[in-house]
Amino acid sequence: MSKEPWLDDDEQKAWRSYLLMNRTLETHLERHLQREFGLSKSDFEILVNLSESQSGRMRAFELSRATQWEKSRLSHHLSRMEKRGLIRKESCEARYPEIAITEEGMAAIKECAPAHAARVREFFVDVFGPDRLAVLGEVSDEIVETITAHCDNDCPPEVSGQS
Amino acid sequence: MSKEPWLDDDEQKAWRSYLLMNRTLETHLERHLQREFGLSKSDFEILVNLSESQSGRMRAFELSRATQWEKSRLSHHLSRMEKRGLIRKESCEARYPEIAITEEGMAAIKECAPAHAARVREFFVDVFGPDRLAVLGEVSDEIVETITAHCDNDCPPEVSGQS
């Protein structure tokens, strides 16, 4: 609370280890996804969400909620993915178009998912082991709660003072 | 080894919690750095490294090793930072220029570092607490080792076959 802002040596060391691990892992996973299947992490995320909805189609704002992306990022990325044939924007009769995964998109994710899962297992899950992994899961949830509670919705949407 | 590649429910849950935590934390930290001080995470990283070297000057490839960035990313980013007056490329008599932090760059990092450290403490260090944090540090190091051992230097540098 009233502590100094600075981190002591142990804290600093753990924090930096974490940062390095993070970067190393992300880089590694993304590289392989890209090199072996031509998919970026972002592509993968979208395709996972679409393929997990049994209809294979979602509204853009659902995807936005699911991925936590900003709407403009999503819009741009969906356009690119449509150009590449991974998804389709279907202007159904309702007001807004639905985003549907294509055959090609489905094939892509079905092909790369096992390899991706295997890497996550090898380099993350198995190194943690069940006990430490469970702890990490808990702490992660706590951190997310802490942050979202802190700036409940006053960080993102430009809060200048009240009223 | 011979296990299924897939993650079971607990593993999946922990992994996704971790991913979410990660994104939330990164976004939060970076947003504040950007909004309050006009620095990106990348700017910050460079300035931290430069300011921690007592001479305030480093060769580009030292920075590259310290940050783990690809050289072209570094080159691009240093150019942009120079344009903004945060650093200077000094063509000394030696073969390659040295990267020096400017007064302005020094002022910027001195100003934002305490706030940044305070956030890391509040949302990460203090939520973990000393014990869990120590564990995380250990696991992180193990993961980095595992990955770097796995593709010792055969992932990055395009190894087609041996010799």
Next chain:
DNA sequence: TCCGTCGGGTTGATGTGTCAACCCGACCCG
């Protein structure tokens, strides 16, 4: 009815990261 504003979505400009190609001096081997 008119106006404000809100939610879902697109667009364009700009900043950032990645990849591949290149430059150049140093070094090695022939």
Next chain:
DNA sequence: CGGGTCGGGTTGACACATCAACCCGACGGA
């Protein structure tokens, strides 16, 4: 001397993320 090739560094093209601005239909007063 002539040619590899290696390390440090730059460049250009392209993919991607972010921000602010905008479009438009729906809703809610007054």
